[in-house]
Amino acid sequence: MALEKHLLSKSTFIRGLQCRKSLFLYKHYIHLRDPISSEQKAIFSRGNNVGMMARGLFPGGVDASPSTPRHFSESVAKTTKLIEEGAEIIYEAAFQFDRVLVAIDIIVKRDGKWVAYEVKSSSRISPTYILDASLQSYVINGSGLPLEDFFLVHMNTSYIRKGELDLHQLFTIVSVKKQTLQNEGMIAENILAEKETLTLAQVPDVPIGEQCFSPYNCDFMGQCWKNMPTDSVFSLSGIPKSELFSLYNSGIKRIEDIDLNSEAVAGLTGLKMQIDAIRQHAPIINKPGIKKFLSELQYPLFFLDFETTMPAVPMYEGNKPYQHLPFQYSLHYKKDPHSEPEHFEFLADTHTDPRKSFLLSLLEDTKRPGDILVYYATFERSIFNSLRKDFPEFSKEIDLRLSRIKDLILPFKDRLYYHPEMKGSSSIKNVLPALVPGFSYDNLMITNGNIAMGAYEKLRTETDLFVQQELRDALLAYCKLDTLAMVKILEVLEKSVE
Ligand code: SF4
Incomplete structure (x- = not known):
């Protein structure tokens, strides 16, 4: 049937x-x-090989994936047939029960009993993964295949690669059977409620709320939030969503509706500053604070930015899962405040471990004296420190570079300079267009670090020479803008105290 x-x-x-x-x-x-x-596409495309790799924990299985994507009913039939024929390890097995369809990465028959394994490329188990597993377990059991146990398989971030990959060390396997059984009643109730929702004659009337952001940012926000004014309270940052919703639901919908003298706002310095800047339509500048920051910078200045990749599966000797591997940098150099910046850049060959060539090139390009200005120094420092661990023979040189690092984020993080267009954020992606109008990342093919990571990963497998060139050009353009942005931002700070 x-x-x-x-x-x-x-x-x-x-x-x-x-x-x-x-x-x-x-x-x-x-x-x-x-x-x-x-950015979402770049994030989705990552981690796909983790599931394939985890199959190596249970070799010799049969794949029940559908011949064309989305033909899951074919997968359900395939799975049933494979089980009847005596298969003992099945990848991408699919089941249907109660008009709910699920696929599971791996099922294994052990001593005549079936055990399920769902693979996650993350480093820990989230509450949503438990809900996923609870639904899968409910459907598989309901379809007539009683499960002896249900395991989540995730990355073990303390694993360090030594020689060949050791899959049994790379993955952590955790039984979540107890939680899935506890959730059975809740799953059944919600399936029923969701089916009822689907039969409604019109769109259910659900007001916007914290659920729009949790556990995921909803992809219908363009619809539900389309009438939200641009100066709504939600454009304030650094305030918990729950507080913003209680303001909004109490009728305070726009920033201009907020009473700065109210108790709710008292003591929230960051909030007051955001509101003042928005109301004044002008930046708020703490000149003595900026002067002090600038007086601590020593020209010549290097403006430096790194790009890294974080492969889930360690690629090289001594790597951990999700370890940052630097593959690119951009460097602008200014002899004095009035000189034209010189530009240097590096993008590693994608076929080898990028770390050593990256380090050698960077040490060479920064050997002249001068402070090294970065934006959010914690990141650059951590990369230098991990390179020192990987290449101890360069530790002296690396320490010298570390001692020269200064952080350009500080005047913005410490609110010495606040522009309403920064929208409460000190990220360079917000600071740049606010301070240097017309200068933004919007026209680039790569607009943030996640997309850069995806582009580098694509470059590693791309065979078309034109696409390779396009990706390399896009990576270089993106990283170059990051350091040029720092040059421009510093100029604005310098001018602001002239
Ligand atoms: S944006 Fe999404 S989560 Fe929020 S109310 Fe609309 S549909 Fe629901």
Whole structure:
């Protein structure tokens, strides 16, 4: 007998738990969904090889994936057939029960009993993973395959690669059977409620709320939030979402509605400054503080920025999962405040370990004296420190560079300079367009570090020479803008105290 078409899957079930309206829109008005950003695409495309690699823990299995993506009913039939034929290890097994369809990365028959393994490329188990597992377990058991145990498999971040990969050390395997059994009743109730939602004649009336951001940023915000004024209280940053919603729900919808003398606002210096700057339509500048910051900088100045990749699976000797591997830097050099900046850059060859060539080139390019200005020094320092660990023969040189590092984020983090367009953030992505209008990342193919990471990973496997060149050019342009942005930002700070 042919299976009735499923109504829910793992992802739609979790969507429905987050918000019934989101589930309804997804099923009936998918065209209203927000476009997927390049950053999300870059994040989604990462970690896919982790599932394939985890199959190595249980070699010799049979793949029940559908021949074409999304033909999951084919997968359910394949899985049933494989089980009947006596298969003992199945990858991407699919099951349907109660009109809910789930796939599971690996099932294994051990001593006549079935055990399920779901692989996660993250370093820890989140509450959403437990919900995923609870639904999978509910459906698999309900479909007639009683599970003896249910395991989540995730990355062991304390593993250090020595020679060949040791999969049994690379992954941590945790039983979550107890939690899945505890959740059974809740899962059944919510499946019922979600199915009812799907039969509604019109979109459920769900007001915006904290659920729009948790556990994921909802992809229907373009729809539900489209009438939100640009100066709404939600454009304030550094304040918990719960407090912003209580302001909004109490009728204080715009920043101008906030009473600066109210008790709720008293003591929130950052908030007061954001509101003042917005109301004045002008930056708030602490000149003595900026003068002090500038007086501690020694020209000539180097403006430095790194790009790194964080492979889930350690690629080289001595690497851990998700270790930052630097592969690119951009460096601007200014002899004095009035000189034209010189530019230097490095982008590693993608076929070898980038670390040593990166380090040698960087040490060479920064051998002249002068402070090294970075934006958010914690990151650059941590990369230098990990390079020192990996290449102790260069520790003296690395320490000399570390001693010259100064951090350009400080005047913004410490609110010595606050511009309303920074929208409460001291990220260079907000500071640059606020201080240097017309200078932004918007016209670049790569607009942030996550996309840069994705581009570098793509470059490693790309065979088309034109695409390779395009990716390399995009990476170089992005990193160069990061350091040029620092040059421009410093100029604005210098001018602000003239
Ligand atoms: S934006 Fe918020 S209210 Fe709208 S569907 Fe998403 S979670 Fe629900």
